[in-house]
Amino acid sequence: MESMLKKFLIVLLFFSTIIFAQNKIAKLQNEINEVIKDPFFNRTQIAIDVYDLTESKHLYQHNNKLLLYPASNMKLLTTAAALTYLGKDYIFQTSLYHTGVIEGDTLYGDLYIAGGFDPAFTTKDLDSIVQSVKFLGIKNIAGNLCADVSLKDSLYWGRGWMWDDDPDPSQPRLSSLNINNNAIEVFVEGSEIGSPGKIILTPETNYIKVENNSITVSSSEKTDLKITRDWVNGTNNIIVDGNVIAGEIKDSSSHKEKLTLLEPQYYFLALFHEHLTNEGISINGEDKISRLPENSVYLSSFNQKIDTVIIRQNKESENLYAEMLVYALALNDSGAPAVAENGIQALKNLIDSLYLDPDNYNLSDGSGVSRYNLLSTELLVNLLKYVYKKPFFNIYFYSLPIAGVDGTLKKRMTNSSAKGNVYAKTGTLEGVSALSGYIKTKSKHLLAFSILVQHYTGKSTTARNFIDHICEMLADY
DSSP states (O other): OOOOOOOOOOOHHHHHHHHHHHHHHHHHHHHHHHHOOOOOOOSSEEEEEEETTTTEEEEEEEEETTTTTTGHHHHHOOOOOOHHTTTTOOEEEEEOOOOOSEEEEEEESOOEEOOOOOOOOOOHHHHHHHHHHTTTTOEEEESSSEEETTBBBBBOOOOOGGGGGOOOOSSOOOOOOOOOOGEEEEEOOOOOTTSSOEEEEEEEOOSSOOOEEEEEEOOTSSSEEEEETTTTOOOOOEEEEEEESOOSSSOOOGGGEEOOOSSSSHHHHHHHHHHHHHHEEEESSSSSEEOOTOEEEEEEEEOOOOOHHHHHHHHHHHHHHHHHHHHHHHHHHHHHOOOOHHHHHHHHHHHHHHOOOGGGOOOSSSSSSSOOOOOHHHHHHHHHHHHHHHHHHHHHHHHHHBBTTTTGGTSSSSTTHHHHHTEEEEETTTTTEEEEEEEEEESSEEEEEEEESSSOOOSHHHHHHHHHHHHHHHHHH
């Protein structure tokens, strides 16, 4: 009799647990349904998919097969493809070679720098390459300073990128040889009242010409400073117009602008030349774009780990980084010159491995800048489930912005249970807001989720607030 009672209690407990769980899910679903009943969604589309990875079941789905713009949520797919096909130990290399011979302190030949798609390469990294030249005792290069960019095709933007976004730093020119995100920072400092402002370029270079039409005024006068590049005429000339405040500037952002540059390989070469000269190394020849000869002698490389690239790409939503991953995938698949289309094919191959038909989606770039991209929340959640089971999950997971902590989510969900528990990739275009990733719940479950909102006007604040509110509900689940 006692044994039967125990069995009865176990069965009762089992069914009670199921009923409790079902009620809990139903409560969550009702709460989300109430959110999307808001009049805002009478004219705006929203798609949601939420999956409990801990218990292997769906918690919520709404329009999850609908094709929408992913914006920078495309980077989730690009990251997964890179880790799957390139591997977590992949290295981006920027390599140094020479032709001819080195005799004494002179290189009787050409010095070559060969691009390997490193998107994170900076002026500081360039200095380390310059030091490797100096270490060889070279003080004079009798030949030319050359850049080999032959690993990449000639397309300088992704398919579907908007011409009038130039020179916005979110849409840099693409090359196999990149430096400082292929952009330059321009700061205008006030001088004497009535005089032009002082122009400060970071990095410092004579490669860029500046047309300075600014006038220094007192703090009581209107500031209408405009800093841009002459993109209409297709040049790298910087144009500065308007008033600059004299004295100490409290809001430096109003006097500063970051601008993309055309033909980044020439920008790289110019900086390389200048930094060599600064270290006492003279160049007798020209700066040239030239394919590396077969008889070249390898000197050294600057190496960048793929995890470094992925973390920066996802935390700060760097578009150049995503596109360089696409080109690395293309090179891995088909060899040089790498063609973007072949890299996109790798992303399609990954979709196929998710047991979804890649022909049901549209993929144009790796970063999500293009409005030709069309994905679904179903695809993104299936992708997140796929990554969850892979050995590179930790690299992927910790590369994502954390709500209220860092990256593009640093200022979101700061005063809720979602803070520190939402690890997700943001996505923003005009009229588009997206957030997809993972959520740690108060019940110690891990959820995979995707929320895509689009076709609204004005600022993205309202759409983001709804997305954040849903994430807070999921964190409390």
